[in-house]
Amino acid sequence: MSKQCRQFILNKQNKSSNQGFMTDINKSISMYAGMLRIRMVEEAIADRYSEQEMRCPVHLSIGQEGIAVGVCAALGQNDNVFSTHRAHAHYLAKGGDLNKMIAEIYGKSGGCSGGRGGSMHLVDLEVKFLGSTPIVGGTIPIGAGAAFSSWMRGENSVTAVFFGDGSTEEGVFYETLNFAALKNLPVIFVCENNMYSVYSPLSVRQPFNRDRVDIARAMGLYGVRGDGNDVNEVLQITQTAVLRARSGRGPTYLDLDTYRWREHCGPNYDNNLGYRTENEFLEWQKRCPVTRYASTLIRKNVLSEYDITKLKQEISREVEAAFEFAGKSPFPEKNDIQTNIYG
């Protein structure tokens, strides 16, 4: 987050401290700002994509900000995060560098992965965002492995792995849950259920009336379901899971409902294709995690409309600067292709 943005939030938090709910309010403001920032970044990417300079697939998080921000707000600096192809929100929510993310999408050497990975392979070690990769389910065991290290060394760091409903159909999901339960690993499995795997609805992939939370419980984990678009609910659910993991009481599976606003991959809306209805989208749009929370905070006098306008201005500046950074960053050299095959 930009210095100006951070300063704005700090000022706002300080002013609110006399209301006697200090921690909650501070967290609320930064969660709102976090979601808004993600939304604005993703929309900026969508707007510029047709310039054909971001030459890699982008899977945007628009509509799913609540889960990323709520979960990461419950994690500490030493806690790890792994994710999938749809990782922009998780990367940013964990504190990942915005400039480096945009530069990465532009394939520049200043990108977080030096242009090797693009949107689908992000990393920011400083904030323990340890990697996102696009094989469905691929990072689920890797996250459990990071938790395994923590367990082996008797540390109390926790690892959260984000994935979608489709990942729960992969064998590796069950294998990992089994081992995590067996060893009581400090890992939180976060399923972002947006009900679609590209164009395939849940109904052609998973039996009707079967609850993924029941599966997790049958595998020996704690399982919790929640409204992924209620950032406060996500925060609270995750805080419980984090406490459980840190106190050696093992892994938790979170099943959080949400909705992907735009197409699976790319900047456009595609409800006209017919695999889902415009009505369904509009219903979910009413449950937008960002505007819902704005309403809540305004109603509670935590933020005003003016605050939000100012915040948007700050974020807008930061986003502009990030695209500028990406534009100025050089492309990697030809020789770079042979480096870092082996460490």
Added chain:
Amino acid sequence: MRQLQFNQAVLEATDQCMEKDPSVYIIGLGVPDPKGIFGTTLGLQQKYGMKRVMDMPASENAMTGIAIGSALTGLRPILTHQRVDFMLLSFDQLINNAAKWHYMFNGRMKVPLVVRAVIGQGWGQGPQHSQSLQPILAHIPGLKIVMPATPHDAKGLLIAAVKDDNPVIYLEHRWLHQINGEVATDMFQVPIGKARIAREGRDITIVTCSYMTLESLKAAEILAKDGIRAEVIDLRSLKPLDEDSVLDSVKKTGRLLAAESAWQTLSFSTEILALVSEKAFGALKCAPVRVTFPDVPAPTSPALANHFYPRFHHIVNTARKLFGLAPCTQNEPGLAADIPLDIPDKSFKGPF
């Protein structure tokens, strides 16, 4: 120097690595069990405890991913497969993640993972318990592949693999587990990426690895009686490959025979032939040849195994043809071509 069996050398390497470095742990199906993975893990759990010496659920893909995740975050796992055939289940994690994690995040993280797997042969192990698979693994950028053929190299290469910050696949042929050899007691390394000249010669280069090194050396003994002095190069590492050792030898001898436990098509021997054709074509006096399995799954019946596994007399015959000599016959002394091909030698009684 004292003699040690190959499997004991693997065990000693593991023990020394675990003693020296607390971040090393070993995990695999049956690691702590009474047979100790063909004797290679016996006693480890008693010494290092259940946290560092672990059995695991039959979940090869996830366990490989978990090993990778632990390697990214400071541990040094040794993951074992009692048959390389089981490794197939873990190819997503191995190839999509282990091999690429260092590269696709621009060198930010390392994957110091060792995967030990046993290559099968014989006693009717059959199509799904006899595979070798090193050609498929060697195709993948980012993996290192080592295949020791002697107890000395078994120890030195495993120690090198554990110390290497990259994913190293360590393939051990089950017919090597009982062989004896001189092994130093200290904690030494054999460099990964360096071949060994197992026997010097001037007339033909035999490039080989793992168990076929033994067959190649037996073949070289017999060829010597024909006046053919064969140079046997034991590759030891397929990736990174010691190209210079191969090329220098072929430039000296002018003839190349590659012998390998692998199906013919796209065997690693094929890569050796391509390498020599590209970089030492002028030195060749005749076309290079390969001695490998035929392109069929390994049959179970001992009668069929006789037509599947190449042994020293196949290498001898293939080499003799290059010199215009007749193939060897049953009556030749020292040939022992009447050993059934489904056992390494007469001492093997089955069942495992």
